[in-house]
Amino acid sequence: SFALDKSKVAIKVEVGDEIVDSPEAAGEALDINTIQRPPAPAPINADGLVEVPLIKLAWGRSGDKGNKANVGIIARKSEYLPYIWAALTETVITARYAHFLEDTSAGNVERFLMPGSNALNILLHSVLGGGGVASIRNDAQGKGYAQLLLACPIPVTPSIAESVS
Secondary structure (H helix, E strand, O other), X not given: OOOOOHHHOOOEEEEOOEEEEOOOOOOOOOOHHHOOOOOOOOOOOOOOOEEEXXXXXXXXXXXXXXXXXXXXXXXXXXXXXXXXXXXXXXXXHHHHOOOOOOOOOOOOEEEEEEOOOOEEEEEEOOOOOOOHHXXXXXXXXXXOHHHHHOOOEEEEOHHHHHHHO
């Protein structure tokens, strides 16, 4: 292994017999104030709802970045997303993972609506006991964290509950 200044390496793409120069584009610093978050789903009418486990309404996937875990929840149908969003508040999520979180105060669990995908991303801070090789936990990389959330009860209309049974 060795280090080589990337400015000394020409980037080229070879397709068949053709070689095309592909110079690196200059990057820009991220300004978080320019991020436009999508609006939350419209509030739901809570009258007459029945509970089903989240796994009936969504898929889940999780993993780690250092001592943080990400949990992705993807609604199986777009009409399920408002119910999932309403039920999985940061308070509910914090309670679900309280036995793993180093700090359960506000801000240590964040949720984000993912535009165009009927999904949300959940970010859990300081949840992996140091993460990776630093942790002595059974799941030091948060691979099973989505499964823990998929058992969470989600209130839905009786017709949705019947359709997912």
